[in-house]
Amino acid sequence: MSVLTLDDALAAPAQHRVLTGDRPTGALHLGHYLGTLRSRVLLQDAGVRTFLVIADHQVVTDRDTTAGIADNVHEVLLDYLAVGLDGPRTTIFTHSAVAAIGQLMLPFLSLVTDAELRRNPTVKAELAATAGRPMSALLLTYPVHQAADILFAHATLVPVGRDQLPHLELTRTVARRFTRRYGALFDEPAALLSDAPTVLGTDGTKMSKTRGNVVALRDDEDTTAAVIRSAVTDGERHITYEPERRPEVANLLLIAALLLDRAPEVVADEIGAGGAGRLKAVVTEAVNEHLRPVRARRRAFAADPAHVAGVLADGNAVAAGVADATLEQVRAAMGMAYGV
Template sequence: MARTHEGEDASFRRSQQRSDSLERGIRTSPASHLVLSGDRPTGDLHLGHLLGTLANRIRLQRLGVPLMLVIADYQVITDRDAVGPLRQRVRSLVADYLAAGVDPEHTAIFAHSAVPALNQLMLPFLSLVTDAELHRNPTVKAESSAADRPPSALLLTYPVHQAADILFCGATVVPVGRDQLPHLELTRVIVRRFNERYGAVFELPEALLSPVPVLLGTDGQKMSKSRGNAIALGADEDTTARLLRGAKTDSLRHITYEPRSRPEVASLLQIIASLGGRSPVEIATEIGGRGAGALKAMAAEVVNESLRPLRSRRRELLADPGYLDGVLIDGVAQANAIANETLQRVRVAMAMDYLG
């Protein structure tokens, strides 16, 4: 077991080194890169999304890096029988993006169900991976074991669908957390195998690791829409304060920043630090012996203050569904143009371009 952890740590260090090198390259020549990122429309985005991914996407956009954001609507049905209020959730997701600062003039937002050529790439990509490789994917394993029924084939092939999302637009940069590295590695495997078999069509995408550690929800588990332990970006201030007052901490009164031994306390400190541009150690020292109550009160104040402009803009956007639909339609048009071109190059490489 120790050797396994050592190997994982060494692999992560190599990934971090590549990520650091990629960051330097982005700062030197932002326009030469393309970022692909996205979310499943299974509910409102929350504070973990904002600090873990959204803020980084907006930072990259401001640096001048072109972005494409995929709303992974097909992936809603990987583990459920119905799509639910999907149209409402897609609009809400677009509103979250725009309210957080995504600029639709420089970022294409699209739903992958609306891009047929993207999804058609799944077929040749599936021929390049084995059943065993798909079953080894950590997300597939975790969701399969948590489900109360056999996993769907769509869940099993989720990593390949994600590869199609990344590769159809030639993305060179994929912002991820540590737990998502295996997904990107499978995408890189698909690139290598496709290029070896059919010729050089795709570039190897690189992981840009998030600088914010995984944030915990109010129950001490990873913040997640499905667990109901998150602070939604659109939550009102009273709800936010109530949820943070009930957040799990520990029995020690003196507040210290010790992520390994005091993860729940550390996560609250990290939230305050990330939103306020301060050090979590500095905040812990400031609170000191005033205890978890003072920590939670500060977290509620900082979160509500920081999210107030976003929430106001979000309400304005949701009141104009026609505008939100227009942003999505424009993004879908851009994505379709790129996907059709990529699929044609794949057909040529595979000698399947029968119609010229």
Template structure:
């Protein structure tokens, strides 16, 4: 068991005992509607933490869309879509602060002192930056992309979050945030820490494949969006890749596409994939897809109804975002003021 995993287990116990002492920052880039992979991967976990009584900050990271796209298409529309997805699954604006990068100047101002605390080599070593450089559609990588890990530290530390839910692959990101907080405190803290060193809360996101058998992704068009209607859902799932074997069994390594569909039905029904497989037996892929379509549509029905409800009142959406932005700004302003005082008093 890795150290991060062991630490997460301890944190989970502490959250259950005293949820009020934690503040979580999490978020998404507004590049389109969220899909079932996001729902079972991250939204579910956010909802769980909110229900437990943890204070939640959800960032709609629209500045980070600029890092790898020359011009974002309809950013305001994407921000509203992202809000609708969160509200539809049950995120409660009274307990969860939803905000955007562009509305919180203090957050972005923290980037300057933070950049002074990391080396160019450290930024370049960051796996996400390396990955983006390797896959960049542009011929070169922008400075904003390069500073992405320090900007993420500003996201987390501006609201003094002490917990960040991440997958295993994002651990190095958070490590840099912890390094920045530690170096700031060492250099400017005069014996008492100004910034928290946030912990990773490792989440076990179930691995759902897209309908083409590859990673589920907004840009690949292989995912069922939470906003999709029942007919579109049925069409997408019926077109999903399976294999030629009639007997349906849960075998993620040997039969990934069939197993991903079984897992999806199981997650929607609160059962195990093995139970779903046993029920279908030798009825084949068509029967499997029928079960999955029914399970997904039934599970998403109340979420879709809530989404339609919220979508009818754009004024309410804007008010929720305005109030979230005001709250996040107040918190970030306080943090920036503390950072400035600490830096000014440093001789």
């Protein structure tokens, strides 16, 4: 599999097209910001054509209800706009508004086997997270749905972590088998490998909306301070950056370092014998200072819901147009363009 870095993409922006996105299961948090949102803004600002899906259909892969989904879509959209992503330069859309993606799934499903889907690492991980819930057909076919997301846009790059490489490989398999069966239409997308570190939540596990251990981008400064004060550390007074031995302390140092654009070892040396109290104060100040303009923009966008709705409507229209054109290409390749 071809693997590129963010620097590779930024060095040749006109050569690439990116597809990425998030499930609307709640407002976005500091882990999203440090892990993906900042790099998306860099790609956009460099001129890389980017499609950003708010994956509302994926919410029902493992849930019985769509209650609250409209609010969650709105909150995610506000977070996108607040960090600097914008409609004219980044196509922001929802699954449910682009019917052709679902139509593309049908021929793509014919190109993979049941066994390939069942052994897909992402399907296994998502199933394990449902705590014994029976697998829905939508969850089983989730990798093909993602392939349709990627290929409808003719994306050449897909941001992933190393653990997601097997998932992207199935999209490449779909593209390759389509070419063999019907002719060349889709490139096999490369992985845009993220080197962003995993940001832990306040309980020492991975920061996650479902665990409730997050610093949300929409939080005010007092809430942020309270959340960080509750973060797990250890009993040692002197602060050192030792990720293996002191993961919780190292995580707080890493957050501060990323936001201050400094090495975590330097931040640790400056705190020294100040202990956990001083560490948390430094992190709180770094987070609140860095996110202050982001939060100000978020409040401004929240006060103009018509503009926010317009950004999504415009993105939906652009994505639907691209998907419709791709679907027509697929029909023609398969000999199903009747009456045209």
